[in-house]
Amino acid sequence: MSLAKIISSFEESSFITYIAYFFIFNMCIIAIEVILDLVSAKKRRWKDSIANFSIFLINQVLEKTFVGSIGIIALTPFHWLTPFTILESWWTWVLAILVADFTYYWMHRIEHEHRILWGNHSVHHSSEDYNLTISFRLSIIEPMIEWIFLIPMILIGFSPFQAIISLVFVAQFQTWIHTERIGKLGWLDWIFNTPSVHRVHHGSNRKYLDKNYGGITMIWDHLFGTYQKEEEKVIYGLTKPINTNNPLTINFIEYKHIWEDVKRCRTFKDKIRIVFGNLIWKPKYFKEK
Secondary structure (H helix, E strand, C coil): CCHHHHHHHHHHCCHHHHHHHHHHHHHHHHHHHHHHHHHHCCCCCHHHHHHHHHHHHHHHHHHHHHHHHHHHHHHHHHHHHCCCCCCCCHHHHHHHHHHHHHHHHHHHHHHHHEHHHHHHHHHHHCCCCCCHHHHHCCCCCHHHCHHHHHHHHHHCCCCHHHHHHHHHHHHHHHHHHCCCCCCCCCCHHHHECCHHHHHHHCECCHHHCCCCCCCCECHHHHHCCCCCCCCCCCCECCCCCCCCCCHHHHHHHHHHHHHHHHHHECCHHHHHHHHHCECCCCHHHECCC
16 A cells, blocks of 8 residues: 555544554453463463453543543643644644653653652552553553643644544553563664563663653653663562552552651651652651651
8 A cells, every 4th residue: 555545544534443443452462462371371460460450440431431531621721722723634643643752751750750640650560560461550540630741732732632642542552562472672672662661661670760751762761861771680560569459459559658658747848748749758858756
């Protein structure tokens, strides 16, 4: 098929259809990996995987009720206010995905650097396994606030629909990279977010902490100094394991830890620092025992 026909087909079809196909593809490869692990008796924490599926189902129920509409509702006023408009076409969709990838990088990085947001994102990092079901292990609170990071995209002229769908595409792309069954991919690991690159991101090894934030590409990690290649065996999970497979506990345990630290703070200012400040809290904020 010629490039012109591909572009024509792209313009005639709804982009959301491609997202649906991508979702179905992702579900298929997850099912295939689970079957392969069962047949080969590959070591896997099956209770952990069941917890991941449970979290996925909770998120699907919430998305199909009210969570799925929060972003559109919240971003629409910004769309009304901005004087700029970017009309939908094949090339603006490509541009939107690139801008969404840049947006994702900073959203992801900020979620790692500020504790109240890490309370959400730590859900995804809390498993000590690494397989495709980890892509299901996402905070049930996160979708309610992530639309905030799309405001700049709306202000420069993208529609709420195009911004949200582009970010969803960036997120859907990352399903296949949550696996140990694919090794290093050479120069592709330098340019794109691949299984090797993302294994590093999920590592609790000191040299791997807070690295490789990119969604589709590693461009932004190279530009902002957060790229790290896979060099040593990855130790998955949090630096302090949560030791639970309860889906609700997985989602809210970090909030519990934050609250415990807030109660230990000496002043109101210290409480604010613990909640909204840098992820690494300092004992000097706490009352003496």
